[in-house]
Amino acid sequence: xxxxxxxxxxxxxxxxxEIINNELKNYIYKEKEKNPIGIKKSxxxxxxxxxxDLKNKNLKKFINEIxxxxxxxxxxxxxxxxxxxxxxxQMWAIINKKGAFNERHHHGNSxxxxxxxxxAEQNAGNIIFFDPRQANVFHHPSSTKPNxxxxxxxxxxxxxGTLVLFPSYLEHKVGENLSNExxxxxxxxxxxxxxxxxx
Numbered sequence: 243x244x245x246x247x248x249x250x251x252x253x254x255x256x257x258x259x260e261i262i263n264n265e266l267k268n269y270i271y272k273e274k275e276k277n278p279i280g281i282k283k284s285x286x287x288x289x290x291x292x293x294x295d296l297k298n299k300n301l302k303k304f305i306n307e308i309x310x311x312x313x314x315x316x317x318x319x320x321x322x323x324x325x326x327x328x329x330x331x332q333m334w335a336i337i338n339k340k341g342a343f344n345e346r347h348h349h350g351n352s353x354x355x356x357x358x359x360x361x362a363e364q365n366a367g368n369i370i371f372f373d374p375r376q377a378n379v380f381h382h383p384s385s386t387k388p389n390x391x392x393x394x395x396x397x398x399x400x401x402x403g404t405l406v407l408f409p410s411y412l413e414h415k416v417g418e419n420l421s422n423e424x425x426x427x428x429x430x431x432x433x434x435x436x437x438x439x440x441x
Contacts, residue, residue: 249374251398252315252407256358259403262304263360269300270335270360270426284415288342294333304428305330308358308405312432315354315407326434333430335360342425343367344416352410352431359427362400366425367417370397374412400425 256262273291274280280289294301316328331352336344349355357369373394385392397417398406408414410431419425 247375249409249412250315250318251371251396251412252311252318252405253398254311254405255401256307256403256405258307262307263402265300266304266360266428267426269298270337270428273335274337284344284347285336285338286343286345288336288338288344288419291335294335296330296333301333304358308356311405311407312354312356316434321353321434325437327437329433329435331431331433333428335426335428338367338416338419338425338427340419340422343418346372346413346415348413349410349429349431352433354407354432355410355412356408356430356432357400357406357427358429359400359402359404359425361424361426362402362404363421363423363425365420366400366423367419368397368399369406370395370415370417371408372413372415400427 270291273294274289277292278289281292283290296305312328312330316323338344382392382394398404416427
């Protein structure tokens with residue numbers, strides 16, 4: 243058996259995440275003070291920040307820490323780094339209180355996307371991924387039990403300090419936060435740009 247057209251999703255637990263997450267929480271709450279309403283994207287009853295200033299010193303340690311994971315994913319994909327540069331192009335935060343969730347969506351105009359969990363208690367809402375192959379969704383025979391070859395939906399339970407990287411075309415949603423605690427996630431997009439292009 244050969245696995246053609248597989249869709250990778252990478253997960254890792256970030257080292258020293260407690261220190262990083264405390265710094266990120268402070269930064270996110272300050273952003274929320276500036277704009278308590280936030281913006282509307284896929285979020286339902288949750289707060290979505292405006293785009294972060296990627297040059298802000300409060301994000302430096304976090305970005306440095308995840309750069310190895312991004313590099314590993316790019317390497318796994320076999321993308322050419324002689325002619326292209328890897329860039330985080332957008333980053334933002336979402337705070338989902340109890341009852342909040344995110345509708346099904348994907349991240350356009352980028353190569354990879356990510357979710358990093360600053361705070362996530364039990365039952366805070368899984369990130370749920372959908373099979374991107376339209377033909378498989380169109381006709382789907384019944385199965386005796388789900389496995390990696392026949393399932394149409396896969397999910398990851400969030401945990402503080404966990405980084406999830408995935409292709410930006412992969413549609414996903416966030417389940418309802420059923421806990422009494424806030425679910426805080428930082429999301430970001432990554433693009434590969436030609437070295438001779440201004441970005």
